[in-house]
Amino acid sequence: MPSLVDPVPGGRPGDLARAHALAHELSAQGVRAIVLAYVDTAGICRVKTVPWQRLQQAVAWGVGMSPVFDTFLADDTVVRTDVLGSPDGDLRLYPDLDRLVVLAAQPGWAWAPVDRITQEGDRHPGCSRTFLRRTVAEAEDRLGLAFKAGVEIEWALGRAAAPADEFAPATQGPAYGAARQIELSDYAADLLAALDAQQVQVAQFHPEYAPGQFELSTEALDPVAAADQSVLVRQTVRAVSQRHGLRASFSPAVTERGVGNGGHLHLSVWRDGVNLHAGGDGRYGMTAEAESFVAGILTHLPALLAVTAPSPASYLRLRPSRWAGAFTAWGHEAREAGVRVITGTTGHQSQEANLEVKPVDLAANPYLALGAVIAAGLDGLTSAAPLPEEVVDDPARLIPDEAVARGVRRLPTSLVQAVDAFREDKVVCAALGPVLADAVVAVREGETAAVAGHDEAGVAAAYRWKY
Structure with missing residues (x-):
């Protein structure tokens, strides 16, 4: 720790x-x-x-x-x-x-x-690890709260022998299919062995949806350790991939088509060793504080995208009906909502219950992403913000009038829109502090300018091997 x-x-x-x-x-x-x-x-x-x-x-x-x-x-x-x-x-x-x-x-x-x-x-006011550590420490000192967190790691494997600027999927097997796991069985075994030697406890590993795509989840840790582990896992994935003649991309959109790579955040709030997302009187066993924590994240989600979906390529992924969480909505096991409430298996809810924040990808600095999301949730918790009505099924199916009535909004559809929301959100900007908040704005505006005039294929190509 x-x-x-x-x-x-x-x-x-x-x-x-x-x-x-x-x-x-x-x-x-x-x-x-x-x-x-x-x-x-x-x-x-x-x-x-x-x-x-x-x-x-x-x-x-x-x-x-x-x-x-x-x-x-x-x-x-x-x-x-x-x-x-x-x-x-x-x-x-x-x-x-x-x-x-x-x-x-x-x-x-x-x-x-x-x-x-x-x-x-x-x-250093620009140090994101210090920012996350400070956010966690202040929540403990001021509110007696602790957190458990995890970052899902999704990546697409290409063949290193392909031209340097191209992506040639390393597998041809179907999504979640045994064929894909068998084809890269030696690679997967070497990756898991390396992570085990580094004492990274892997919870799940499987072929994902997109061509050549895999996903790995690790145990929940305190947020700073979880962010560290996210960086370490990616270092390890790259190294093992290279040894197998493969190339790993964590870009949100390896190509302009398809679902892209996510980096969903899992988060739970604890006090005195008790999970506030289980055993409460609220919806799905949440305590009142846990419900307000979710409400805070939903309120600030448009601004958070400048941190959690920080690349122009992020918005090739962040689209409705792709399980990317493109709306300010929450729901129980709702994979299209911006926040998914997970209750866990009966008999194990006290350990498993958590939130999944969906509109996050691996272009995000994990320290910034976790710190900003926690700050947003704490704003809701300390103000006892009410949690709106749950949304079931795909929010994209709601007719416009119903969506407005239920407070369901489409999240920003571009990095420009996300930066505008970030600038206007005094809570999120204050949490980061002026130096770090200004750096976020300047870098996001720089990224937007860097791909001005590119079509979607050009944007995907510009970031394909950057993350």
């Missing part, structure tokens, strides 16, 4: 001795260097690496990295805000030793997520 406190220049008590011992353990296991990983505003994982001999130094004083990456686009173009985007300045990357792991599919390497602080030892 990652620490909920900030790094300290010079190291917290015991950190240096622990780093020294870990470094020598890594060396004995054949590790030559450690990947220090974070995710930028555009949803791209950026890294620096240090030899194992420098781990203690990194834990004590961090590793330098420019703050300019907070305003990088997915194509590495740089945009600017009033604070970020300059070539000047420096930050320090501090590895979280609690999450350090030897990479099973990359011999000679270990991996750790980082927090970013200033050279003066202050929180």
Whole structure:
């Protein structure tokens, strides 16, 4: 479990001795260097690496990295805000030793997520991992709440031998079909073995709907660990895929057609070890606080899309009747609603009951996505917001007057619309803080400009191998 406190220049008590011992353990296991990983505003994982001999130094004083990456686009173009985007300045990357792991599919390497602080030892206001950690810690301190979270991982496998800019599906088997699992059985077994060696507890793995597509779900963890695990799983999928002559894309729309890759968030709220989504007097066993938490997410869902569906390619996926959750609606096991309420199996609801937030894809920075969704839910919880009427079946089937009467709205259909909603949402912007909120707006506007004039095929191609 990652620490909920900030790094300290010079190291917290015991950190240096622990780093020294870990470094020598890594060396004995054949590790030559450690990947220090974070995710930028555009949803791209950026890294620096240090030899194992420098781990203690990194834990004590961090590793330098420019703050300019907070305003990088997915194509590495740089945009600017009033604070970020300059070539000047420096930050320090501090590895979280609690999450350090030897990479099973990359011999000679270990991996750790980082927090970013200033050279003066202050929180960097653009650090998304710090933002999520702060959001979780404040909910615990102020409200006595804790969370369990998970990020679904969907990806499309292409053949690496295909032309670099093309996607040639690695399997021909039908959706969810045994043929697809059999065709890539060795690949799947190696992937699961690598994740097991890295102590990632996989809950499910199966062929998905789109050509060459697979999905993997992991155990629920605290939100910071869940976001870390999402990044680690994708690192592992890429490495194993490459070893098998395959290429993995987590893009929301690998092609302009089809359902695309999602990254649905699963989330539950807990107090004193009790799941607030089970055993209550509300609908489907939810407590009043859980219902209000859902109401908060629904209220802010249009603005949240600037964080959870942050790419122009996201809106090729986020369409009605594709199980993408394109409406401000909720329902019990409703896969077309923006929020799906999951009760779990009879007798196990107290552990399994949770929410699935559907309009999320893997272009999203998982730290930003979880932090923003939690902040939106907490706004509803603390204001005792009423949960509207449940919607069953496909919200797209509602006649317009009925949809309006029931508060069911189509979510933004473009990144431009999502950014407009984000700007107007004072709760979500305040949760991120002005520096991070401005970076979100600048990067999203930059992405929109980068593909201006592209048709849908061009948008899909522009982001096919970025995520």
